[in-house]
Amino acid sequence: MASKQNYVKKMEAKNQQRTDAGVIADRFPTVEGMVINMTYYHNAENPILMQRTVNFFPESHAFFNLECMIKGCEKGGFDLKRIISKQIKDKKKVIRGEMSCKGKSGDLPANHSTIDYEINITYSTKSRKKAAKKTKKK
Ligand SMILES: [Zn+2]
Numbered sequence: 385m386a387s388k389q390n391y392v393k394k395m396e397a398k399n400q401q402r403t404d405a406g407v408i409a410d411r412f413p414t415v416e417g418m419v420i421n422m423t424y425y426h427n428a429e430n431p432i433l434m435q436r437t438v439n440f441f442p443e444s445h446a447f448f449n450l451e452c453m454i455k456g457c458e459k460g461g462f463d464l465k466r467i468i469s470k471q472i473k474d475k476k477k478v479i480r481g482e483m484s485c486k487g488k489s490g491d492l493p494a495n496h497s498t499i500d501y502e503i504n505i506t507y508s509t510k511s512r513k514k515a516a517k518k519t520k521k522k
Contacts, residue, residue: 402447409442416508423500452485460487
C-alpha cells in the first residue's frame with residue numbers, strides 16, 4: 385500500500401515537473417522536432433541494457449529528464465536540459481555525448497548506469513519571425 389502511494393506521489397511530482405517545464409513550441413520556438421537516441425549501459429558483464437529512441441514535437445513538454453532504468457535508483461536519471469538548451473542556442477543539428485547517472489541508493493555503485501546519447505534537432509525555417517519577435521521582448 386505504502387509503496388503504491390509513493391509511486392503515485394512520484395508520478396504526480398513528475399507530472400508537475402513536466403508541466404513546469406513548459407511546451408517546446410513556447411520554450412524553443414525554432415525547434416520543429418527532436419529525436420534522442422540513447423543506449424543505456426549498466427555495470428554488468430553484458431553492459432548494454434537497452435536502446436531507446438524518444439521523439440519530441442513542438443507540442444511536447446520541454447522536459448528532458450530521462451529516468452534511470454536501474455531498479456532502486458533514487459533521484460537518479462539523465463537530465464539533458466542544459467545540453468539541449470545549449471545545442472539549440474548554438475543551432476547545432478546533431479550532438480553526441482555520454483552521461484552517467486548521479487543517483488545514489490544503498491548499494492548502487494556510482495557507475496551503475498551510463499548513457500550514450502545522440503540528439504538530432506530539426507529547426508523550423510518558418511519561425512524566424514517568431515524568434516525575432518522574441519528577442520524584442522525584454
Ligand atoms: Zn541511476
